[in-house]
Amino acid sequence: MRKRDQWLAAPLGAGLAAALLTGCGSEDGKAGGTGESVVMGMSDEVVTTDPASGYDPGTWLLFNNVYQSLLSFPKGSTTPQPEAADSCKFQDDTSKTFQCKLKDGLKFSNGHDLTSEDVAFSFRRTLKIHDKKGPADSLLSSIQDIKTPDKSTVVFHLNRSDATFPQKIASGAGSIVDHQEYPADRLRTDGKAVGSGVYKLDSFDKKQAVFSVNSSYKGSVGAVQNRGVTMKFFHGDQAELKSAVQKGGVDIAYRGLAMKDLADLDATDGGKAKLKVVEGTSAEVQHLVFNTKDPVVGKPAVRKAIAYLVDRSALVRDVYKRTAEPLYSIVPAGIASHKTPFFDLYGDRPQPDKAAAALSAGDIKGKVKLTLWATPIRYGPGTVPELEEIAKQLNKSNLFDVDVKSVPQEEYDQGIEAGKYGVYVKGWIPDYPDPDNFTAPFFGENNVLSNNYDSKDINNRILATAAEGTRTATVGDFAKVQTTVAQDLPILPLWQGKQYAVASDRVSGLQWTLDASTVFRFWEIAKAAKE
Secondary structure (H helix, E strand, C coil), X not given: CCCCCCCCCCCCCCCHHHHCCXXXXXXXXXXXXXXXXXXXXXXXXXXXXXXXXXXXXXXXHHHHHHXXXXXXXXXXXXXXXXXXXXXXXXXXXXXXXXXXXXXXXCECCCCCECCHHHHHHHHHHHHHHCCCCCCHXXXXXXXXXXXXXXXXXXXXXXXXXXXXXXXXXXXXXXXXXXXXXXXXXXXXXXXXXXXXXXXXXXXXXXXXXXXXXXXXXXXXXXXXXXXXXXXXXXXXXXXXHHXXXXXXXXXXXXXXXXXXXXXXXXXXXXXXXXXXXXEECXXXXXXXEECCCCCCCCCHHHHHHHHHHCCHHHHHHHHCCCCEEECCCXXXXXXXXXXXXXXHHHCCCCCHHXXXXXXXXXXXXCCEEEEEEECCCCCCCCHHHHHHHHHHHHXXXXXXXXXXXXXXXXXXXXXXXXXXXXXXXXXXXXXXXXXXXXXXXXXXXXXXXXXXCCCHHHHHHHHHHHCCCCHHHHXXXXXXXXXXXXXXXXXXXXXXXXXXXXXXXXXXXHHHCCXXXXXXXXXXCXXXXXX
């Protein structure tokens, strides 16, 4: 669930540590915004302003603009560079000790100094609170201890080798908070945020979030292209979002427009404002997830029959209007180690005869009755229509009797956690562009799928790849993981997205917000004054 231009995620090489040694960009502590303020409409929710909890696209959009991390992804790149840090590097070949030196003169937006104490506090706090909706388990579980030998030095001691640690802390999970403003043992719930990023959060409610440029910011970002950003929330209302961008009520519509609306608005005069559609590449993926302990889809024969019947090309064409691409692996195209084992094993078109044979081999007689579960907003507006199309495909075979049910997000998450659903949908936007982020969160300990699938072989290979500093050396292990998943079928990959934003022709710079790093950079967006 994101956007981008035509850049693909590049594999990390052996030079990662060297790439982290020096920063770039503004060193004068000023980020003086120029140009007009920008109004953006979005259908995603911002669930929280507290980095110890948020782990979703809308929330991380706020984090990436309000908070600093030690490292960040520069525009057009998938290799992290110093941000709040002046330099970072692993201290040995085991990838278990990672040290960062902070830039001089860092300050939070409230004027407080940012020191190593704040950095250590931020990570310890996230781990201590251990919110189930936060990044503690998925991204920070390798942290064993944090030392601060002086005000500018932070040393992370890891409990296992983790060559992707720099990428993890360059994400929203690495957001640094003021230790004087945040409680150490509980979440902040007042809707406020104090960070040291390019912007400060002036106000936040259910209708909108208002950001202004943080004059105290010091980091790798140079000139800021606007004086501020207002983010309006449309809570999944596609028609209202489309109307707002057509009538000039928002300058940018980001995430949530119906696929047919993107085609309608592309390079046309959509209303009062002349509009353009900006397209970017994406590593966003969506999967059908199978509860392997479910009495129906817990049977491998049922999962295999479904894999033979799902027509991804029809989903992409008819539901997503070609705003996505069929996906035949857990690792998407553009990410190192990508293979296509689902294509190789199950083909790219429905094969009812093979599906029937799979069910027969599993001694399954009569139509297989099951429900596909969805939530209407979290994974995009096409989710429910997509599952309805899959239900039609399965029912057309006369082998299945399938219906679709949709529930609000909180009920959906609770149902998955309780094991109530046999088949459900999960979308994923990577936290960092490495195949590790498409495997470890899905199949490692405390994974995000909650589908009762456990493979010791996959877990061992994930551990092995995390220890390998030269990322090209992980190709063989990741290829095996992809093949094993395709054979066991705990999930069925469906599609890989593209990113889109619809904007007034007065807006520029969106290509720098829609790249493979998944970071939406407010500071790159400019809006020309009316003539």
